[in-house]
Each structure stands twice: as structure tokens, then as C-alpha cells.
Amino acid sequence: MTDALRYKRVLLKVSGEALMGGRSYGIDLETVDQIAADVKAGIAAGAEICLVIGGGNIFRGLSAAASGMDRASADYMGMLATVMNALAMQNALEKIGVPTRVQSAIPMSAICEPYIRRRAARHMEKGRVVIFAAGTGNPFFTTDTAAALRANEMQCDALFKGTQVDGVYSADPKKDKDAVRYERLTHHDVLARDLKVMDAAAISLARENNIPIVVFDIHHKGNFALALKGKALSTVIEDNRAAG
Secondary structure, X not given: OHHHOOOOEEEEEEOHHHHHOOOOOOOOHHHHHHHHHHHHHHHHOOOEEEEEEOXXXXXXXXXXXXXXXXXXXXXXXXXXXXXXXXXXXXXXXXXXXXXXXXXXXXXXXXOOEEOOHHHHHHHHHOOOEEEXXXXXXXXXXXXXXXXXXXXXXXXXXXXEEEEOOOOEEOOOOOOOOOOOXXXXXXXXXXXXXXXXXXOHHHHHHHHHOOOOEEEEEOOOOOHHHHHHOOXXXXXXXXXXXXXX
């Protein structure tokens, strides 16, 4: 089935908020299980998949810094939140028979592997899902930037951004009924129009390394496997020179 895939090796970026489901805080295990099932479907279709998960469902470093906390300390706390989410996703994947490794940019040898690029690539070649935790390991960088960095290091064909809407809009479609959904954009379009897809550092990194970004609705069951085949409702962000 691999010939049906538009993208063979991908990084899936999931926000921490996506794991909340209908809750206002924390981890909704039913939602985590649904995302894990979608990842399994992608593996079954022949894709090699790695993940970066945010931590905003548990702790947001930027918000804490805005409230007066030291930004570096707040960011490190946010990184620890991403490790918690990564372990929850690992558990959900392994429950359904998907071999998974968590690699942390901050070494935590008792609970996960340290991030080692060549080891991560080897895991993916063997059909294991690799979840990259603790962001880049540095404060002042978001998990969006970590996702773009790891997608580049793993030589991914695309970075998939799972969101709560079916693509990139000119405005928040939940607040503006006249918001327009874009089918295709370039990285430059996103930066020039200040579209809130990912932070500017992540978009720039993806642009410099010719990595397409596919934005899709992760809460629609089965959507990820469809997106891997280019069949899901989504927005594809790629430079014209990479198109086709």
C-alpha cells in the first residue's frame, strides 16, 4: 500500500490542547486512544511516523512567564509537561500493538531514551513510532519549532500539524463565519500574512529545508491516514519550487 501514500516518512505535531478532548485541563484518555488508533492506521498504510506533542494541556511556559515567572524556568516546566503527554501517547500506542519509543531532549534515563538522531531514524526504519519529548531541550523555543527541527533531522517528507479545524483559515472560523479556508499556501504566504499556523521560527525552518506542512483536523477519526494519501480536507503549505 506504500505506493498509495503521498508522504512516506512524516512527523505529526499534536498540540497539548488536542489531548484534552472535552476537558478544560489535563489528558482525556479516550482522545489519546483515538489519535493513537489513527497513527496505527498510518503505520498500517506503510508510513514511517514520529511525533512531537505540546504541553499546553498541562502547563504553558509563555503564559506563566507573562504572569511574572522567569521565562526559562517556565519553559523548562512546559518541557516536562510534554514528557508526560509523550508517555501517555506511548502507552496508548503500545496498548494497540504499535512499538513506540519516547526520546527526550532532556535526558531522563529512568523513563525514556535520550534524543539521539541516528537511533531515532533506526527506530523509524524498523517500524517503531518515535515520540520526541521536551521540545528542543532549550527555553525560548516552542514545540512547533521542535517539530520543524526534528522533521528536518529525520528527513521527513512532510510535517503534519493536527489541529481542531480542517486547514488554515484567514481568521478563526469558530469566531468569524466569513473566514476563508486556504487549499494551498507557500511558507512565505504564512509569514507575510501572519497566519497563526505555527510560530515564525518553525515556518522559516520548514521553508529553508523545503519541508511541506499539512494542516488537518486531527479529531476526525481516520483523517490522518487520509491526509497521508493526500485525500483529507487540509491545507498544504509548500514553496512553489517544491510543488508537484
